[in-house]
Amino acid sequence: MMRILHRWPGILAAALIVVVTLSGAALSVFPALESVTAPTTAETTTVADLAGRVQAAHPGLEKIKRTPSGKIKAYWFEQGEPDNGVIDPATGETVASADKNPVRVWITNLHRSFLLDDTGRVAAALTAGAMLILALSGAVLVARRVGGWRCWFAPLKGGTAGRVHVELARVAVVGLTLSALTALWMSAETFGLIEVTPAEPGIAEATSDAEPIPLSQMPALDDIPVSALRSLSPSDPTRPGDTVAIETATGVGVIDPATGEMINWTEATLLQRISETIYMLHTGKGAAVLGVVLGLMALAAPVMAVTGVLMWWAGRIRQPRLRGTVRANQARTVILVGSEGGSTWGFAVTLARALMQAGQSVHLASMSAFAPERYASAERILVLAATYGDGDAPASAKGFLDKLAAVPEPPATPLTVLGFGDRGFATYCGYAQRVSDEAQARGWGQLMPLDTVDRQSSQDFARWGRDLGAVMGIELELVHEPGRPASHALTLVSRRDYGAEVRSPTAILRFALPRTSLWQRLRGRGFGRFAAGDLIGVVPEGATLPRFYSLASSHRDGFLEIVVRKQPGGVCSGQLMALEPGDTVAAFLRRNQTFKSGKGDAPLVLIGAGTGVAPLAGFIRANTRRRPVHLFFGLRHANSDFMYREEFVDWQGKGRLEHLFTAESRADQPQYVQDVLYIEAAHILHAIRHGGQIMVCGGRSMATGVTQALEDILAPAGVTPAMLKAEGRYVEDVY
Template sequence: MIRMLHRWPGLLALALLTLLAISGAALSVFPAIERLSAPQADAGQTVAELATLVAERHPGVEQIRRAPSGRITAYWFDGGTPGAAVIDPSTGNDIAPADPDPFERWLTNLHRSLFLDDTGRLVTAGGAAAMLILALSGVMLVARRTGGWRRWLAPVRGPTDGRLHVEIARFVVLGLVLSSVTALWMTASTFDLLPDAPLHPPMPERMSEQTGFPPADMDILRSTSVMQLRELSFPYAGDASDVFTLKTGQGTGYVDQGTGQLLVWSNVTAWQRLSEIIYMLHTGQGATALGLILGAMALGVPAMGATGVLVWMRGRRGRPRLAHNSPASQASNVVLVGSEGGSTWSFAATVAKELRAHGQSVHIAPMKGFDPRRFPVARRFFILAATYGEGDAPASAEGFIGWLDETADIPAAPLAVLGFGDRSFPAFCAFAEAVAKAAHAKGWSELLPFDTVDRQSPQDFARWGRALGDVLGIELELAHQPVVPATETLTLVSRRNYGADVQAPAAILRFATPSVTLWERLTGKGFSHFQAGDLLGVLPEGSDMPRLYSLASSRGDGFLEIVVRRHAGGLCSSQLTALEPGSSVQAFLRRNSLFRAGAGRTPLILIGAGTGIGPLAGIVRANRQCRPIHLFFGMRHPGSDFFYGEEMPGWQAQGRIARLVTAISRGARPHYVQDALRAEAVAVTRLIRDGARVMVCGGRDMAAGVADAMTEILAPVGLSPATLKAEGRYVEDVY
C-alpha cells in the first residue's frame, strides 16, 4: 500500500511537481538578491527619523513599508499622481523604482496558480498534497529498505538509479515536507478555510480630531526601531478623523495625528505569528539562507522524478509479465520473491501457474515493502528468495528481515521458505535461511520446512513442489523451464593466449561491441552502457544456463573484453577458449552496480588473482584522471599468465597505476596475493585510514584468504573487512 501511495502520485503528478519545484527553486533566489541589493537601515535608526526623511522629499507620502529583506518602499501622491520608489533609509532619497521585477512576477503567478487564478491555485495545492504523500511514503520506504529508522543513513546498494533516488531523498525530504505543508496552509488561508484573526485593532472611539503633530516628535515612532517596522500608514490629508497606523513585528497600533499619542495597540496573536512563520518558511522572505536551502532541496524533485521513472521502468523490465496475477485483496496464496538478477521470478510464475491449475488464486509480489494487511484472505504464504553476495538480501527483498525484526503484525497464515543459490558458494542460500529463522523466531507458523534449490535445478524445484502438493492434498508437478534472457550475437575480433606453460589455458577475448539503437541508448537497454565489472552472460551451445564473466572494458573503450580460463569439463569455458577471430557467441549484459570504483580521488586498493584481474584491469584502463590505484595481482608464473603484462608498464608511466605489487604462486618461493598484502601491511593500513576503497576479484578461496589477511592487518587500528563492507568501502566480485 505504501509503495502504491509513493509510486502513482509521483508518476501521475511528475510534470506538475517538476514545474512547481523548478519555479520554487528559482523564486528562492529573489529574496537573497533583494537582501543584497537593498540598502539596510542602521540598527539605531528609528521610525520617526525615517518618516521625517521621507516626508521631506515626498510631502504627500501615504505609506512606508519595510520588507522582510530590509528593503524600504515609500508610496505617495504628488498633485494627484501616485508614485512609489525604493528608499535609501539613511537619506530618504529614491534609489530604484518600486515596480516588481516582471520575470519574478511572472514566475510567481506560474508557481502559485499556473496563470489559472483560483482553479490554478487548487491544482498547485493538489501538487503540494501529492508531494507530501510522496515525501512521507518515501520516508517509510527508505526506512524499510535500510532495515529500520536506526539505519536511516546506512549505505544502500543496488543499481545506480535506485541508489541516487534514495540518497537524494535522504537529504531533501525534510525540506519537501516543509514546503508542501506550508503550501497547503497558504492555499487554505487563501480560500478562507482557516480561522481568521483580525488584522487590525478596532478604531478608537475618541480622538483629538486635530492635525499637524510632526512624526519626528511622536513617542511611539521615536521608540520603534526601523528594524522592527512592517508598515507605517499616514492619515489621509485633510481628514482629522484619520490616524497614523503603525505595524511592527510585535503588533499594530493607531497614533493620533494631532497629539502624537498612541490610541490603541494590539499585539500579534499566536495564530498571526504562526501564519507569518509559515509564509517565511515557504517563501524565504525574512530567512534568506533558509529559503536558498529549501530552494536547493526543491531541485531534488526533478532529480528524484527522473531516477524514480528509471527505477519503475527497470522494475517493469526486471519482472516477467505475470499473467492472471490475482488482486492482493482476493488471493488465498501469496508468493513473495527475493531476486537480484530476475531468475527467481520465473520460478514464482511456475508455482503460481500450477496452483491456478488446481483452482487456487495466487498473487506474486516482491518481498521488499511487504505489508500483510494487503492480503486479508491469504491462507498461505511462500517466500522464494535468492542470496546476494555473502549472505545479503537480493534487490527485491531489501529491508524484509528488518521488517520481521521490528513488526508485531505476523500473519496467521503459514509460511514456506524456499532458497535459491549455488551450493559451491560458502553462503549457499544464507539469506533465505536467515529469513526462515527470523520468521520462526517471530512465531510465524511453518507450512513446509525450509528447503533449497541448487543452481536452479529443475529436479530440486520439482521435489519441493511434490512436498508442497502433499501438504495441500493435491498432485503438484512443478516443471520449470528457466527463462533465458534475450541475447545478441558478439563477434570475436582478437585473442591473446596465456597459461599453456602451467597447464591452465586461458585467453583475453575481445569482442566487437554490437550496434545499439537510439531507443536502447535512451532506455539503457542492451549494450548501450556498460562499465568494467559489469557481467557478460554467455550462452554456450547446447545449454540454456548462461555463464557470467566480469567485463574488463567499458563502453568508452569501444569493445567488450573478458578473461577466461578453461576448466576441465567446463562447457562454456571450453567453447570460449576455442574461439578464433571471426567466430561468434550469444550473450547478454547484466549490470553489476555494486562492483564500481566510484567517483572522486579516493585511493583504490585493487586485489585480484588469475582471471580476476579482468575487471580490475578495466578500472585501471579507465583511470584517465590518474586516481591513486594500488594493484595487488597474484599469478602462477609471470611467463605464462601475467594477464595484461604488456599494458602494465604503459599504465604505470601514464599514472593510471600508482603502484603494482605482484605475487607468484609457482616457483621456489610460492607467494600468494594475501602474502603480498601482509608484506605491505603498513602501506595498506595507511591507505585505508585515509579512506581508500578495497575491491577484490577472483576465486572464492583467494577472496577468503584476502579477507583473513585484511582482518589481521586492520585489527590493530580497530577496523575489519566487515566494517568496511558496512561503509561500502570493501566490495567483492567472487566466483
C-alpha cells in the first residue's frame, strides 16, 4: 500500500513537481541576494532616525517599507509624479530602483499558479499535496529499505537510479516535507480555508489640529528599532485628523502626528504570527540561509522525479519474456519469482535456461501470479524470493501469502524456497523465511530446505544449483551473469608454477594492466579500478560461459594476478595453464562487493586453502596501514605448493602480516586448516573480541569444516559464525 501511495502521485504529478521545485529553487536565491546586497542598518538605528533621513531626502514621502531580507524601500511624490527607490538607511538617499524584477515576477507567477491564475493556483495546491504524500511515504519506504529509522544513512546497494533516488531522498525529505506543508497552508489562506485577518489598529483620529511634527521627533517611533519595522505611512497633511500608521513584527498602531505619541495599538494574533512564520519558512524571506538550503533540497525533486519514473518503467519491463518456457499447466518445473528491484528475475532466468538445457519444461512467473490449480503437470515448484525492507514482500510477490492461505489444501507438488538478501540487515531473507514457514505450516511438502543467496552472490547461487541438480538427478551448473561487460585482451607477463610434485599443477599468473582511458579510471569502469577479491571472467575458446578467478591484486599494484589450478578436463584452466609470457587471453572484470576486507584497524582473520589464497594474499599486500592480520593457509605440501612463500616473509617484515599459520595435508603429520584453527584458537578469540573480521576463501568442504571449527572456538566469546555473518564480520567466497 505504501509503495502504491508513493508511486502514483509521483508519476501523475512528476511534471508539475519539476516545475514547482525548479521555480522554487530559483526564487530561493533572491532573498539571499537581497540580504547580501541590501545596505546595512546600524543596530542602534530607530524608525525615527530612518524616517527622518528619508523624509529629509524625499519631502513628498508616502510610505517606507522594510522587506524581510532587510532592504528599505520608500515611495514618494515628486512634482506630482510617483517615484520609488531602495534607500540607504544611513543617509536616506536612493541607491536603486524599488521596481519589481520582471524575471522574479514571472518565476513567482509560474511557481504559484503555473501562469494560469486561479486554475493554476488549484493545480499548485494539488502539486504541493502530492509532494507531501511523496515525501512522507518516501521516508517510510527509505526506512524499510535500509532496515529501520536508526539505519537511515546505512550504505545502499542496487541499481544506479534506485541508489540516486534514495540518497537524495534521505537528504532532501525534511526540506521537501516542510516546503509542501507550508505551501498547503499558504494555499489554504489564498482560498479562504484558513482565515488570517490582518491586524487593524482600530479607528483613531489625531487629538489636535496642530501642525505635524517631523517623523524624526516622534517619541513612539524613537522606541522602535528598524529591525522590527514592516511599514510606515506618514499622515496626509491635507486630511484633517489623519494619523501616522505603523506596522511592526509584533502588531500595528496609529500615532498622533502632532504629538508623536501612540494613540492606538493592536498586537498581532497567534494565527497571524504562525502565518508569518510559515511564509518565512516557505520563501526564505527573513531567513536567507534557510531559503537557500530549502532551495538546494528542492533541486533534488526533479532528479528524484526522473529516477522515480525510470525505476517505475524499469519495473514495468523488468519481468522477462524467456523463449522456450511453457504454460503453467504444461510445466514440470514452475519457477515463481518475488523481486523488488529486478535482480532476482535475472537469477530466475539463469535457472530457467539451465533447466531447459537439461531437458526440463519450465514455467516462469511472478509469485503474485501463484495459481496452484494450474500446475497440473508440475513435479516441483521453485520459489526465488527477495525481501523488501523489514521482512516485507517484494513488488512481484504481493498477495502470495494471502493466496496460499486461501487454498483449501496445500499443493501436492513439493516446494523449495531460495531467499535473496543482505546479511548486513537484521531481517536477512525475512520474507523468504516467512514463505517457507507458512508453506510448512500449511503442510506443503519440501523439496529442499530453505537456502539463501547473500548479496547476489553468484557462488551461493551456483552451490544451490548443484544441490538442486542432485535432488532432481541431473547435472545443474548455474553460472549467473548479471550482464557480461566487454572483454579486454590481457597479456601474461610472468608465471610461477607449483604443485607438480603432488600432481596438482597450479600457477600464479600475472597480467599487465590493459590500457584504460582517464574517463574509465575516474568512473571506475572496466579495469580502471579494482581491488583484491574482485573477479576476472575468462571465456575459454570454444565455450560460451565464463569462468571466474579471484584477483590477488588491486589497480594500485599496476598488474592483475590470479591463481589457477589445472582441473581434470577443465577447458578454461587448461587454456590458462598453457599460457606463456607474451600470450594473451580475453577477460572482463566483475566486482565482488560481498568479499571485501573493509576499512579500519580491527584485526583480520584470513582462512583459505589452495587457490583460495589468492584474494587473501591481495588483502595482505594492500595492508599498508598495518592492521593485525592472521593468515591460516591450507596447502598440500610446503615443498610443492607453498604459494606466496617469499611474499609472506616480506610482508611480515613490513608489518602487513602479523601471523602465518600453515596446514599441510600431505606432510608427514597431515593437518587441515580447521585443525590449525583449534590449535591457534586464542588468536581468533582475541581478534573477534576486538571487533575483528573473518574471511574464508576456498572449496565448499573446507569452508564447511572451518565453520564447524569456529562454532566451537567462538563459543567462549558468546558468538557464533551466524551472528558474525549477520554483522558482516564473517564473509565467504566459496566455490
